[in-house]
Structure formats: C-alpha cells, structure tokens
Amino acid sequence: MQSPIDHRPGAQIHGRAVFPHAHLTGISGLQPHEILFLLDEAEQWIEANRTRAKSDHRLDGLTQINAFFENSTRTLLSFEIAGKRLGADVVNMHAAQSSVKKGETLIDTAMTLNAMRADVIVIRHMSSGAVQLIADKVDCPVLNAGDGSHEHPTQALLDALTIRRRRGSIAHQRVVICGDILHSRVARSNILALTALAAEVRVVAPSTLMPAAIEKMHVTPFTDFDAALEGADVVMMLRLQNERMSGAFIPSTREYHLNYGLTPERLARAKPDALVMHPGPMNRGVEIDSSVADMPGRSAITEQVEMGVAVRMACLDVLTRKARGVEGWA
Amino acid sequence: MQSPIDHRPGAQIHGRAVFPHAHLTGISGLQPHEILFLLDEAEQWIEANRTRAKSDHRLDGLTQINAFFENSTRTLLSFEIAGKRLGADVVNMHAAQSSVKKGETLIDTAMTLNAMRADVIVIRHMSSGAVQLIADKVDCPVLNAGDGSHEHPTQALLDALTIRRRRGSIAHQRVVICGDILHSRVARSNILALTALAAEVRVVAPSTLMPAAIEKMHVTPFTDFDAALEGADVVMMLRLQNERMSGAFIPSTREYHLNYGLTPERLARAKPDALVMHPGPMNRGVEIDSSVADMPGRSAITEQVEMGVAVRMACLDVLTRKARGVEGWA
Amino acid sequence: MQSPIDHRPGAQIHGRAVFPHAHLTGISGLQPHEILFLLDEAEQWIEANRTRAKSDHRLDGLTQINAFFENSTRTLLSFEIAGKRLGADVVNMHAAQSSVKKGETLIDTAMTLNAMRADVIVIRHMSSGAVQLIADKVDCPVLNAGDGSHEHPTQALLDALTIRRRRGSIAHQRVVICGDILHSRVARSNILALTALAAEVRVVAPSTLMPAAIEKMHVTPFTDFDAALEGADVVMMLRLQNERMSGAFIPSTREYHLNYGLTPERLARAKPDALVMHPGPMNRGVEIDSSVADMPGRSAITEQVEMGVAVRMACLDVLTRKARGVEGWA
Numbered sequence: 001m002q003s004p005i006d007h008r009p010g011a012q013i014h015g016r017a018v019f020p021h022a023h024l025t026g027i028s029g030l031q032p033h034e035i036l037f038l039l040d041e042a043e044q045w046i047e048a049n050r051t052r053a054k055s056d057h058r059l060d061g062l063t064q065i066n067a068f069f070e071n072s073t074r075t076l077l078s079f080e081i082a083g084k085r086l087g088a089d090v091v092n093m094h095a096a097q098s099s100v101k102k103g104e105t106l107i108d109t110a111m112t113l114n115a116m117r118a119d120v121i122v123i124r125h126m127s128s129g130a131v132q133l134i135a136d137k138v139d140c141p142v143l144n145a146g147d148g149s150h151e152h153p154t155q156a157l158l159d160a161l162t163i164r165r166r167r168g169s170i171a172h173q174r175v176v177i178c179g180d181i182l183h184s185r186v187a188r189s190n191i192l193a194l195t196a197l198a199a200e201v202r203v204v205a206p207s208t209l210m211p212a213a214i215e216k217m218h219v220t221p222f223t224d225f226d227a228a229l230e231g232a233d234v235v236m237m238l239r240l241q242n243e244r245m246s247g248a249f250i251p252s253t254r255e256y257h258l259n260y261g262l263t264p265e266r267l268a269r270a271k272p273d274a275l276v277m278h279p280g281p282m283n284r285g286v287e288i289d290s291s292v293a294d295m296p297g298r299s300a301i302t303e304q305v306e307m308g309v310a311v312r313m314a315c316l317d318v319l320t321r322k323a324r325g326v327e328g329w330a
Numbered sequence: 331m332q333s334p335i336d337h338r339p340g341a342q343i344h345g346r347a348v349f350p351h352a353h354l355t356g357i358s359g360l361q362p363h364e365i366l367f368l369l370d371e372a373e374q375w376i377e378a379n380r381t382r383a384k385s386d387h388r389l390d391g392l393t394q395i396n397a398f399f400e401n402s403t404r405t406l407l408s409f410e411i412a413g414k415r416l417g418a419d420v421v422n423m424h425a426a427q428s429s430v431k432k433g434e435t436l437i438d439t440a441m442t443l444n445a446m447r448a449d450v451i452v453i454r455h456m457s458s459g460a461v462q463l464i465a466d467k468v469d470c471p472v473l474n475a476g477d478g479s480h481e482h483p484t485q486a487l488l489d490a491l492t493i494r495r496r497r498g499s500i501a502h503q504r505v506v507i508c509g510d511i512l513h514s515r516v517a518r519s520n521i522l523a524l525t526a527l528a529a530e531v532r533v534v535a536p537s538t539l540m541p542a543a544i545e546k547m548h549v550t551p552f553t554d555f556d557a558a559l560e561g562a563d564v565v566m567m568l569r570l571q572n573e574r575m576s577g578a579f580i581p582s583t584r585e586y587h588l589n590y591g592l593t594p595e596r597l598a599r600a601k602p603d604a605l606v607m608h609p610g611p612m613n614r615g616v617e618i619d620s621s622v623a624d625m626p627g628r629s630a631i632t633e634q635v636e637m638g639v640a641v642r643m644a645c646l647d648v649l650t651r652k653a654r655g656v657e658g659w660a
Numbered sequence: 661m662q663s664p665i666d667h668r669p670g671a672q673i674h675g676r677a678v679f680p681h682a683h684l685t686g687i688s689g690l691q692p693h694e695i696l697f698l699l700d701e702a703e704q705w706i707e708a709n710r711t712r713a714k715s716d717h718r719l720d721g722l723t724q725i726n727a728f729f730e731n732s733t734r735t736l737l738s739f740e741i742a743g744k745r746l747g748a749d750v751v752n753m754h755a756a757q758s759s760v761k762k763g764e765t766l767i768d769t770a771m772t773l774n775a776m777r778a779d780v781i782v783i784r785h786m787s788s789g790a791v792q793l794i795a796d797k798v799d800c801p802v803l804n805a806g807d808g809s810h811e812h813p814t815q816a817l818l819d820a821l822t823i824r825r826r827r828g829s830i831a832h833q834r835v836v837i838c839g840d841i842l843h844s845r846v847a848r849s850n851i852l853a854l855t856a857l858a859a860e861v862r863v864v865a866p867s868t869l870m871p872a873a874i875e876k877m878h879v880t881p882f883t884d885f886d887a888a889l890e891g892a893d894v895v896m897m898l899r900l901q902n903e904r905m906s907g908a909f910i911p912s913t914r915e916y917h918l919n920y921g922l923t924p925e926r927l928a929r930a931k932p933d934a935l936v937m938h939p940g941p942m943n944r945g946v947e948i949d950s951s952v953a954d955m956p957g958r959s960a961i962t963e964q965v966e967m968g969v970a971v972r973m974a975c976l977d978v979l980t981r982k983a984r985g986v987e988g989w990a
Contacts, residue, residue, distance in 0.1 A: 063414070065407070
C-alpha cells in the first residue's frame with residue numbers, strides 16, 4: 001500500500017475555476033483540486049457573514065428546496081440560512097408532513113419537486129444512496145445533506161476548511177477520527193476528503209464499530225485511542241448515536257467514555273497545539289469532556305458551524321452557475 | 331336532463347379580465363368564463379417557471395399565510411413556492427403546532443390571522459365548509475387548498491389546464507374519473523369545473539363509494555370501470571385513501587386493484603392517445619400500475635404538478651388585485 | 661408600602677430615543693421611559709400594517725432566528741411576520757426537530773445559532789431563565805418570546821400599547837388581571853410594565869394560584885373576582901392552562917368558570933366602558949364567556965394581536981440598531 005501522503009500527486013494543485021459536476025452527492029468522485037476549489041470559494045463568505053452585509057443576490061429568483069426526510073436542526077438551518085443569504089427562495093419539505101408517509105415512492109417525491117421547477121434540491125435521507133437516486137432523475141443540481149451511512153460531503157468540506165484555516169494546510173496533518181467509523185457518514189466523507197488532500201488519517205473505534213477493510217481507504221485503524229493520539233495535529237470526535245449506546249455495539253456509555261472519550265489527559269498525548277473538532281450535537285461527558293470541548297485556542301467546534309454556512313453558500317453558488325449562465329463554472 | 335355538453339352555452343366564451351369574487355372557496359359559483367380566465371392567467375407562469383427568471387415582484391410586501399390544519403406536503407409546497415415567486419412574504423402555520431390543539435375555535439384562529447393583517451390566506455382543513463366559515467370573517471382573500479370532502483378548487487383548475495394544453499380543448503372531451511367519488515374533494519371540484527367547461531364526465535366507483543344522486547352533477551355514473559373507459563380522452567385516477575383501504579368501503583387493496591386499478595390492458599379500452607392523470611401522491615400497484623403512471627406521452631402526472639404552481643400563482647395574483655389597486659381585476 | 665401610582669415619579673417622562681439594552685429578556689430592568697419608547701416606536705407600524713405598503717427594508721440582509729423550544733403558533737407567526745415585513749431573512753428552529761432531543765445542552769444550541777452569525781435571536785423556552793442564559797453567551801440581540809413562568813415582555817408591551825390607544829393613557833388606569841397569577845409569565849410581565857407606567861393593578865386568583873408575596877410587586881391581590889372588578893378600567897383575563905385544569909390547582913373547569921370566568925353580569929361591575937383583554941388562545945366558556953369575548957366596543961382581543969406585530973417590529977428594529985449603525989439607538 002502506498003502511503004496516504006505520497007500516492008496522490010495532484011492533491012496540492014490548486015484548481016482553476018473548475019467544478020464539472022452537476023451534483024454534489026459525495027466527496028467520492030471529486031478530484032483534489034475540485035475539493036480545494038470549493039474551499040477557496042467558501043473563503044469569501046466567511047468575512048461577509050461576520051458583517052451586517054450578509055445579503056447577496058446571485059440566487060435571486062431561484063427556488064431551493066430542502067427535502068429533509070431525516071430530521072436535522074443544524075444542517076437544515078445552515079442550508080436555509082446559506083440559501084437565503086444568497087437571495088434564493090428557500091422552501092423546506094419536512095419528512096414529518098411528507099407524502100412519504102402516505103406511501104409515495106422516493107422517485108415520485110423527487111419528480112414532484114422537479115416538476116415544481118426547483119433550481120437546486122438539498123436532500124437528507126436515512127437511506128444510503130437515496131440522494132444519488134434522486135440526482136439521477138431530476139433536472140437541477142442535487143446537494144447531499146447526509147444520506148444513511150454513505151456520505152455527508154458538506155460536513156467534510158467544512159471540516160477541511162476549518163483545518164486549513166487553523167493549521168495552515170491539510171496536507172501532512174495527522175488527523176485522528178474517533179468514534180463509530182462503521183456507521184458514520186461524517187467519518188466516511190472526511191476520510192475521502194482528507195486523504196485526497198494528503199492528510200495522514202488515523203481512525204479509532206472499538207472493533208465492533210470499525211469497518212472490515214478500512215485500510216483500503218488509505219487510513220490507519222486503531223482500537224487504542226491513546227496510541228492513535230500520539231503526535232496528532234487534529235482530533236476529530238464523532239457523535240455517539242443514542243441508538244448505539246445500548247445493545248450490541250457499545251457495552252455502556254460509561255465504558256465508552258473510559259476508552260473513547262476525549263479527556264484533557266488523553267488530549268495531552270496529541271501535539272500541544274492540536275485542534276479539537278466535533279460535528280455536533282455533542283454528548284458532553286460521553287465522547288467528549290466539557291473541559292476539552294470548551295478549551296480556548298484548541299476547540300474549533302463552533303468555528304466548524306460557522307464554516308458550515310460558508311461552505312454551503314459556496315456549494316449552492318457553484319452548482320447553480322451553469323443554469324445561471326455564469327462564466328467559469330466549469 | 332339536458333346533456334352536459336349542450337346545457338351551458340356560455341362555456342366557450344373566453345372572458346374579458348373579469349373575476350369578481352373576493353375568495354376562491356370552490357369551483358361552485360364560478361361561471362365558465364371565470365374558470366377560463368384563471369386558466370388563461372396561469373398560462374403566463376408556465377414558461378416563466380421553466381426559466382431561471384422565475385421571480386416576480388407583484389406581491390412584494392404582501393403577507394400570505396398558509397394555514398394548513400391538515401397536512402399536505404405537495405399542496406403546501408406548491409402554494410409556498412407560488413407565493414414566493416410572486417414576491418410575497420409567505421408564512422406557514424402548521425396544525426401540529428397550532429393553537430387549535432389548545433382548544434381555540436376556528437373562528438378565533440381566523441380572527442388572529444386577520445388581525446395580523448394577512449393579505450391573502452390559503453387554508454386547508456379537514457372539515458367541509460371550514461374555509462367558507464373563515465372567508466366570511468376575514469378582510470382579505472381566502473383560497474381553499476382543500477376542505478374535507480367539499481372542494482379543492484386549485485386542483486380542478488390545474489387539471490383543467492393540463493387537459494386543455496394536452497388535448498387542445500376541454501369541451502367535448504370524455505373524462506373518466508375513477509375512485510372514491512363519495513369522499514373526494516378532488517372529484518367534486520373536477521366534476522364542477524369540467525362540466526362547466528362542457529366536457530363529458532363519467533365517474534366510476536364501487537357502489538359504496540358513489541354518491542346517491544350523482545347524476546344531478548351532470549355526470550354519468552359507472553360501477554364497471556371497463557365499460558366507462560370506452561372512448562375516453564382522459565382517465566383521471568383518484569388516490570385511494572389509506573383510511574378506506576380496510577373496513578366497510580373496500581374489501582381489500584388487492585380486490586380494489588382488480589376492479590378499479592388502471593392497468594395497461596384496461597387503458598387500451600380508452601382512445602389510443604388518452605391522457606392518464608392522478609392528483610398524487612400515488613399508491614402504485616393499487617389504483618394505478620407503474621407502467622401506466624410512467625407511460626411516455628400518455629401520463630400527465632408530473633405535468634399536473636407543474637401546472638399546479640402556475641395555477642396557484644394566477645389565483646394569488648388575481649385575488650389580490652383589488653387590494654393592490656391593479657386595473658382589470660373585475 | 662407606597663401606592664403603585666405615586667412611587668414612580670419618572671413613569672410619565674416620555675423618553676428621548678434611548679434604549680440602552682442589548683437584549684429584551686424581560687420588562688424587569690426597563691425604565692418607564694424605555695418602555696414608553698418601545699410603545700412609541702411601535703405606533704408607526706400600526707398604520708403601515710393596515711395598508712398594502714407593509715414592506716420595509718431596514719433589516720435587509722439580517723438573519724433572524726426564531727428558536728422556539730416550546731410550541732406557540734401565534735407568537736411564532738407574529739415574530740415571523742414582523743421580521744419579514746422589516747426585510748429580514750427569517751429562519752424558524754422548531755423544538756420538535758431540534759438537537760435538544762439529541763441531548764445537546766441549551767448553551768451548545770445557542771453557540772451554534774451564534775456561530776451561524778444570527779443578527780437577532782427570538783427565543784421561547786419552557787424554562788424560566790433560559791433566555792437570559794442564552795443572551796449571556798451570544799454576540800447578537802436576544803428577544804424573549806416567553807420563558808417558563810418568568811417573563812413574556814412583548815406580550816406586556818402589546819397589552820400596554822392596546823390600553824394606551826384605547827384608554828388614552830396607562831397611568832391611573834385600574835387594571836384587573838385574573839387567572840393563574842402564580843405560573844403566568846404574561847401576568848408577571850404585565851404587572852411589571854403596568855406598575856412601571858403607574859397603572860393601579862389588581863390581581864385575582866384562587867389562593868392556590870396566587871404567589872405568596874405578590875404585594876411586593878405593587879399590586880393588590882384579591883381572591884374575590886367580583887370585589888376586584890369594582891371600578892375597573894381594564895379586565896385582563898389569563899388563559900387557563902389545560903395542564904392545571906384538573907388536579908391540585910383547580911377543582912374543576914366548571915367551578916373555575918363559576919368563580920373566575922368573565923361573564924356579562926360580572927363585567928357589569930367594572931366601569932361601563934371597561935376594556936376586555938385576553939392574550940389568547942381563549943378557552944371560551946371557561947375563563948371567558950363568548951358574549952364578553954366578542955362584545956363590540958369592549959373587547960380588545962383581536963386588537964391585541966394586531967398590536968403584537970407592531971410591537972415586535974419595533975423591538976426587532978430597535979435592538980438591531982446598534983449593529984446596523986443607526987443613530988439614536990442609545
């Protein structure tokens with residue numbers, strides 16, 4: 001196996017304005033320079049969002065439908081705010097009130113949104129692959145806001161942007177991702193993005209929550225969190241899903257915390273300035289101690305939320321450029 | 331009884347710009363030229379919605395409240411998108427979070443919306459007549475988005491628009507409506523609109539789901555779907571409501587499909603170019619086979635959804651003209 | 661004890677344009693002239709809302725997040741309409757779909773909203789003090805839309821505005837507030853506002869629903885509703901919460917109505933032109949008779965709703981002035 005650092009020579013080539021994909025269904029399939037292009041595009045919105053001059057008009061008159069078949073406050077809020085700041089007419093479709101409950105097929109729902117002449121559809125779904133299924137059917141760009149245990153590409157982009165801004169670069173950073181690697185779309189998309197950008201990625205999980213052939217993703221697996229943390233530049237904790245807290249995967253929350261919770265003592269094994277990240281919402285005292293989550297200069301957790309809006313603005317902008325006739329979209 | 335074709339000589343008179351009604355609570359009470367006026371108004375939005383230049387500003391500064399006491403994803407989305415494309419401030423009131431749960435009367439809720447100075451209120455309610463009750467009390471136009479088993483006028487308008495565009499005309503078209511005629515507000519509004527526009531309407535249902543004196547609505551009732559389909563120009567299938575699938579009305583879903591499901595074999599009894607329609611969401615394999623629902627050149631089901639947004643834009647525009655001081659509203 | 665009329669000499673001083681508070685978490689802490697300033701600011705929106713020219717652009721480009729951890733149709737609608745009429749990008753966060761359900765702490769939720777760069781956050785929460793907790797943490801103005809049994813300041817402001825417009829003044833008006841004084845944030849905020857503005861406030865409740873040391877709030881407590889009503893200028897009924905209707909606090913709904921329901925006979929004890937108020941939603945036939953609720957020239961209940969939108973527009977405007985660089989905010 002080639003080292004995760006060397007095997008992608010194109011990773012450091014900053015892209016010209018190229019993003020040739022119609023949809024963003026995952027990090028898989030993106031070239032390193034395409035990922036970097038989206039990060040570069042996101043940069044402009046960070047400062048804008050910090051001022052009062054948030055409003056932009058490039059999506060004026062466009063209809064953005066957020067079709068969330070699975071609840072998610074923060075991701076929905078983030079996409080809704082992103083679209084509104086760009087001027088789009090943003091409409092939310094909540095699963096709870098959806099035709100899905102009436103037995104409609106996913107494709108029929110997608111065709112309905114398409115027939116209403118959406119200009120961009122943001123989808124979150126509990127089934128892996130559901131977003132691609134819809135992307136194959138509709139006439140407008142589709143953005144994956146998380147599908148099953150498959151991908152959550154904008155989370156990976158906002159995490160990469162946070163790392164790049166805080167650590168100066170992504171390449172050669174040792175990033176430790178700890179938690180339910182087996183089921184986590186956040187882990188999966190982050191592994192794809194970070195290895196594409198030549199980071200050294202270590203994944204940590206109890207053996208019951210570690211995928212079988214994880215080495216094929218160019219990461220180094222650990223079951224011992226302490227060992228994995230040695231020399232880490234970034235420690236990215238995953239949320240422990242409540243539904244896994246009891247039962248086959250995890251003996252108990254207390255035992256999970258003992259072995260895989262990020263404590264100040266454990267963090268001391270990482271580099272002295274190592275970054276602490278978490279996609280939220282956090283279970284304080286379970287996968288992460290409050291003292292770590294709130295550690296000044298180390299925790300990047302609220303910054304991740306901020307980068308999320310910027311990254312989603314960039315994705316909504318870039319994906320709709322073709323339809324808007326904007327030069328340089330591809 | 332006069333024939334449904336001949337008894338309305340005014341049906342083909344295209345109206346000048348006249349819509350003298352303050353509200354749209356139903357098709358009942360509309361003159362044929364008023365129905366055609368709304369269809370004509372809707373035409374302009376079809377092409378506009380297909381381009382990126384969707385945004386219009388005629389409802390700028392107006393407050394549109396969608397008060398949905400009964401859940402409906404597609405109708406709510408359609409009205410929300412319609413209002414936003416016209417520039418209105420659109421606010422949704424969901425029943426699930428409503429004061430109705432706290433024991434407030436419907437009239438009190440209506441007076442509340444009115445006191446907030448809504449400019450147009452779109453209402454969906456599980457009780458027949460609830461929309462009229464509200465329309466009688468408030469100072470702004472009220473649009474019925476479906477009330478009990480009474481009416482669903484914008485559905486009838488979008489269906490009529492679809493037929494007119496696909497068949498060239500509504501007059502003299504043989505339209506077969508099949509399903510729960512007894513409880514369906516879609517059937518009721520469609521019968522009123524289509525007979526007003528001189529179509530020949532046949533209704534098909536098991537006898538338990540056929541109203542007693544349906545002939546008074548100038549339609550021909552059938553219990554035999556095959557017989558009704560002979561020479562049909564349009565086959566409009568109704569959704570089988572889940573709550574009727576078991577119990578007194580329908581022996582079983584399988585038996586319903588056997589007698590009243592639209593299969594390719596059955597469709598062959600209609601004209602070779604007969605249109606297939608369904609208001610959605612569909613129960614594929616129950617009231618309609620997938621091969622029929624997706625039949626190229628024949629199924630108009632997604633086109634119906636598209637016409638829905640255009641029709642609702644027209645209704646919102648026309649009903650608010652008086653308040654906006656626009657010439658020619660009446 | 662000093663009389664509630666005389667002990668606040670500053671109450672009648674109309675303020676210059678001064679509102680030095682970053683947040684509006686309650687009426688407590690506001691000076692009389694600051695309350696009056698907000699009422700004066702609200703006046704301009706009343707007429708504007710009655711015309712078609714509702715739309716204002718002073719909050720263009722600003723993000724208003726309505727974070728409602730407790731459901732409330734009318735308050736949410738009112739704040740949403742208020743924000744949209746001022747041009748803000750309004751985003752609703754519903755508790756039902758919230759990260760709170762996933763075990764996130766309130767502070768983490770607040771930090772998330774803050775990191776998304778909200779410009780104003782409107783919060784409703786079931787816990788007293790939750791709004792202050794959030795206000796202490798975020799960088800933008802926070803508006804309390806009701807927190808536990810603590811405060812509901814915009815309700816008190818809209819009630820004060822209604823009284824001032826209908827009675828000419830607030831000072832020296834005898835206002836009788838009847839209902840669950842113990843748990844009601846509406847009562848609490850109203851007592852604070854009305855006594856600050858030199859009204860004479862009487863509170864009426866069964867002894868189980870009367871706070872122990874209520875006299876310290878400069879009001880006169882009564883358990884006998886009839887006695888309290890003598891010479892009243894305003895009768896403000898509180899909603900009987902369903903959760904108190906059975907159990908320790910109230911023997912039965914019927915008995916409550918007998919002793920504390922506002923009937924025409926009872927109202928006759930007040931001044932002949934006494935105003936009837938209720939924050940809604942009403943339980944007709946429980947705390948208030950329909951004939952009283954709908955009494956022409958006497959009931960101000962729908963006017964209260966109307967004043968609500970105007971008051972919330974004023975609060976959103978005033979609180980964001982500092983960030984918008986508008987002169988005269990403080």
